[in-house]
Amino acid sequence: MTSLRIAVPRGALFSGTLDLLDRLGIDTAEVRENDRKLLFGESGIVTMRPSDVPTYVEAGAADIGITGKDVLMEQSEREVYELVDLDFGRCRMVLAGVAGEDRAAEALRRLGVVRIATKYPRIAARHFLQTGRQAEIVEVKGSVELAPLTGLAEAIVDIVATGTTLRENGLVVREEIADCSARLIANPVAHKLRANAIDAILERIHAM
Amino acid sequence: VASRLTFTVVERIPSGTRDVLPDEMRELRAMTDRIREVFGAAGFGEVYTPALEYEQTFARANLAGARPAYRVFDEHGSVLVLRPDMTVPIARLVATRYAQSEPPLRFSYIAHAYRGIRPQRGQSREFLQAGVELIGSPGADGTAEVLALLCATLDAAGLANYRVGLGDASLYPSLLEALDVPASGRELILTELAAGDFVGLDRAVGQLAVSDPDRDLLLRLARTRGGPEILEGLTGAPYEALGGMRDVHRLLAPEVADRIIFDTGLVRNLGYYTGAVFQVYDPAYGVPLGSGGRYDELLGEFGRPLPAVGFALNVERLHIALTAEEGESPDGDSLGSSAGAELPGTPPDGELPDAGGHR
Numbered sequence: 129m130t131s132l133r134i135a136v137p138r139g140a141l142f143s144g145t146l147d148l149l150d151r152l153g154i155d156t157a158e159v160r161e162n163d164r165k166l167l168f169g170e171s172g173i174v175t176m177r178p179s180d181v182p183t184y185v186e187a188g189a190a191d192i193g194i195t196g197k198d199v200l201m202e203q204s205e206r207e208v209y210e211l212v213d214l215d216f217g218r219c220r221m222v223l224a225g226v227a228g229e230d231r232a233a234e235a236l237r238r239l240g241v242v243r244i245a246t247k248y249p250r251i252a253a254r255h256f257l258q259t260g261r262q263a264e265i266v267e268v269k270g271s272v273e274l275a276p277l278t279g280l281a282e283a284i285v286d287i288v289a290t291g292t293t294l295r296e297n298g299l300v301v302r303e304e305i306a307d308c309s310a311r312l313i314a315n316p317v318a319h320k321l322r323a324n325a326i327d328a329i330l331e332r333i334h335a336m
Numbered sequence: 337v338a339s340r341l342t343f344t345v346v347e348r349i350p351s352g353t354r355d356v357l358p359d360e361m362r363e364l365r366a367m368t369d370r371i372r373e374v375f376g377a378a379g380f381g382e383v384y385t386p387a388l389e390y391e392q393t394f395a396r397a398n399l400a401g402a403r404p405a406y407r408v409f410d411e412h413g414s415v416l417v418l419r420p421d422m423t424v425p426i427a428r429l430v431a432t433r434y435a436q437s438e439p440p441l442r443f444s445y446i447a448h449a450y451r452g453i454r455p456q457r458g459q460s461r462e463f464l465q466a467g468v469e470l471i472g473s474p475g476a477d478g479t480a481e482v483l484a485l486l487c488a489t490l491d492a493a494g495l496a497n498y499r500v501g502l503g504d505a506s507l508y509p510s511l512l513e514a515l516d517v518p519a520s521g522r523e524l525i526l527t528e529l530a531a532g533d534f535v536g537l538d539r540a541v542g543q544l545a546v547s548d549p550d551r552d553l554l555l556r557l558a559r560t561r562g563g564p565e566i567l568e569g570l571t572g573a574p575y576e577a578l579g580g581m582r583d584v585h586r587l588l589a590p591e592v593a594d595r596i597i598f599d600t601g602l603v604r605n606l607g608y609y610t611g612a613v614f615q616v617y618d619p620a621y622g623v624p625l626g627s628g629g630r631y632d633e634l635l636g637e638f639g640r641p642l643p644a645v646g647f648a649l650n651v652e653r654l655h656i657a658l659t660a661e662e663g664e665s666p667d668g669d670s671l672g673s674s675a676g677a678e679l680p681g682t683p684p685d686g687e688l689p690d691a692g693g694h695r
Binding site for chain 2: 186187188189205207208209210211212213311315316317318319320321323327
């Protein structure tokens with residue numbers, strides 16, 4: 129086992145992360161068996177929401193962590209090192225709207241501003257700023273697909289893996305914003321003071 | 337039994353500022369008193385400069401990550417700023433008040449600076465810095481003197497487990513120039529390096545029109561940190577590029593050299609650094625405690641071209657790290673405890689996970 133404390137995201141990246149840790153020789157059996165416990169002393173694993181991983185790693189409460197590029201883009205001010213693209217949990221950050229007539233384009237043309245529902249308000253705001261369009265960002269916490277169906281917004285910014293959820297709700301991708309995948313991040317001080325332990329993990333990942 | 341506290345907040349204070357009450361103040365004061373004594377004994381006379389300066393004073397320096405955040409107008413309509421650091425005011429002071437003096441000049445300060453950062457633990461918008469500037473002492477000699485004083489200051493502050501990262505701000509730019517990388521590519525690479533985005537760095541370096549060995553070298557240097565042995569083993573331009581760090585290492589006393597982590601990927605986001613750069617770490621705290629480096633061009637911007645080097649420590653962070661070092665449990669295993677650090681003389685803990693044993 130390593131001597132590092134590792135922040136592990138529950139949710140979509142959870143099983144991919146545990147598989148990776150197994151291949152690194154870190155015992156995840158206890159984590160797999162127990163979905164309520166949060167801190168696993170033996171293996172150094174702590175589990176949390178993916179969006180909390182940068183918080184723990186930035187503060188040094190965890191030395192390294194695994195989280196999605198979507199989370200890192202949304203929290204771009206966090207001072208963490210992004211060490212390697214782990215090549216799982218691939219998805220795309222997209223702008224999507226109801227199939228058929230493009231209501232977002234219609235709103236922009238006639239009202240000058242489009243309403244965008246998203247769990248990623250900063251990524252959405254940056255995308256519209258960079259493309260020179262005005263947007264009103266509506267932050268929601270879940271089921272973003274509901275927003276354009278109920279008239280809360282004309283379009284959404286969200287991550288899409290297979291596209292099934294979009295299809296089932298009659299939505300189509302209008303624009304691609306970024307490619308996302310799981311990343312290994314490190315606390316900048318741990319990266320210097322625990323260099324050997326962190327480099328040993330990186331070497332194993334590169335050898336895979 | 338938990339009690340319910342009822343307070344009525346009467347007046348708020350600005351985000352990122354805070355009040356200091358006697359218990360904390362006593363500890364902070366004791367620490368700055370010890371630091372002041374070390375500065376004085378080393379011949380670094382204490383100065384104080386105005387918290388408000390003209391905006392144009394700071395416009396002379398390339399401040400990149402530490403631009404002034406707070407501005408006011410004076411009665412003539414001139415723009416004043418709250419100083420974001422003490423190095424630029426001291427550069428101004430040297431050029432104006434010591435225009436004829438024979439270098440080297442040695443100054444210290446314990447003073448507040450102001451930045452528009454995101455407030456969190458140890459990250460105030462008004463923060464107390466303790467630092468020195470050594471003006472007119474070029475090259476490795478000046479750098480080594482300031483590194484020794486930095487370690488003496490951290491000892492006096494009471495920290496046991498600190499380490500000092502030593503890099504060279506000119507290393508990567510000079511290598512990129514030697515490889516004929518165009519300015520746009522250089523910029524992107526240095527930005528990714530300063531941000532610690534190694535995935536982005538891989539992508540940026542991958543796009544360069546350079547040979548595979550050169551590409552590998554650029555990526556490897558960005559990740560290399562460790563003992564003085566990392567400065568050896570190269571040939572040609574890369575070996576030459578590490579000469580500055582080797583010269584500094586040669587001049588360090590053993591107890592200082594033991595504290596140093598040589599780090600060829602260390603790039604500071606303060607634009608005025610020209611050579612050696614340092615950053616102070618403590619295993620008890622996940623944020624650097626302070627930083628410094630060599631800025632040989634800055635004084636020239638004020639009309640007194642002299643090489644210079646200095647450091648600034650964040651007193652609040654020193655205090656947090658000291659408290660954490662005092663309170664840590666011996667069996668902790670993340671950065672929250674110094675037990676995890678690879679201290680001087682201990683064998684590397686890089687054994688692979690299946691080597692067994694919890695360190």
